[in-house]
Amino acid sequence: MLERLKKEVFEGNLQLVQEKLVILTWGNVSGIDREHNVVVIKPSGVPYHKLKVRDMVVVDMEGQIVEGDLKPSVDLPIHLAIYKNISYANAVVHTHSHFATCWAQARTPIPCLGTTHADYFFGDIPLTELPNIEDYEQSIGEKIVQCIIKNGERKCRAVLVPGHGPFVWGENVENAVETAFVLEKLAEMAYHTIMISNGNLEVLEEKYIRKHYERKWGNEAYYGQK
Numbered sequence: 001m002l003e004r005l006k007k008e009v010f011e012g013n014l015q016l017v018q019e020k021l022v023i024l025t026w027g028n029v030s031g032i033d034r035e036h037n038v039v040v041i042k043p044s045g046v047p048y049h050k051l052k053v054r055d056m057v058v059v060d061m062e063g064q065i066v067e068g069d070l071k072p073s074v075d076l077p078i079h080l081a082i083y084k085n086i087s088y089a090n091a092v093v094h095t096h097s098h099f100a101t102c103w104a105q106a107r108t109p110i111p112c113l114g115t116t117h118a119d120y121f122f123g124d125i126p127l128t129e130l131p132n133i134e135d136y137e138q139s140i141g142e143k144i145v146q147c148i149i150k151n152g153e154r155k156c157r158a159v160l161v162p163g164h165g166p167f168v169w170g171e172n173v174e175n176a177v178e179t180a181f182v183l184e185k186l187a188e189m190a191y192h193t194i195m196i197s198n199g200n201l202e203v204l205e206e207k208y209i210r211k212h213y214e215r216k217w218g219n220e221a222y223y224g225q226k
C-alpha cells in the first residue's frame, strides 16, 4: 500500500543526505496519507546508504505498524504529535544539520536578520521548552505543538528543540525537505551576520519581515508566477 508516498518519503530521506543535512542515521522524514490516516516513516537506525523504499514503515495514528518489517524511527511520536495538531502538515523532517543544531544547543532562537529569512519564516525560529525525560518522545511532541500554537500555526513552520535540533514540516515531503534546507542556510547566515556585526546587531524591522513573508505566503501573495 501507499507505494507513491513510500517512494516520496524514501527520496526525501535521501535528499537530506544529498543536501548535507544529515550523516549516519541522524534524522528522519515522514509523510502522512490524510485520507487513510496512516504515516510513512523512515525505519529506526538504518543508515541512509542502506535504505530501500521497501524499508519504509507504515503506521497508524497510534503508532502501530500497519505494514513493514522494521521498527519505525524512535522519533515517531514527535511526528504523530505534529500531524494530529497541525492540519496542513503532511510531512515532517527532523535533522541534526550543523548550524541549526548549534543554535538549538545554544538554546537560542534563530533571529530574523534579513529578507532571505523573512521570505520563508515570519520572524524568529522559536525554541520549544525542554521535554520531560519520562515520556521523552511524546513530551518533545507536546512541547513542539505548544510552541507552534504559541507562535501561530500558519506562521511557525520550524522549531528548535533545545539541546537537540530542528524539526520542520510542510504541505508535502518536497516542501518540508526544502524548508529544512532553507532553515540550515538561514542558521548559517544568522551566525555569520552576528560575527560580522560584532556586537552591533540589528534585527530586520517588522515591516520588512511582514512585507517579505506576506508577499510570498499571505492571502494576497504576489510572489512567483500565477
Ligand SMILES: [Zn+2]
Residues within 6 Å of the ligand: 026, 027, 094, 095, 096, 164, 165
Ligand atoms: Zn534527533
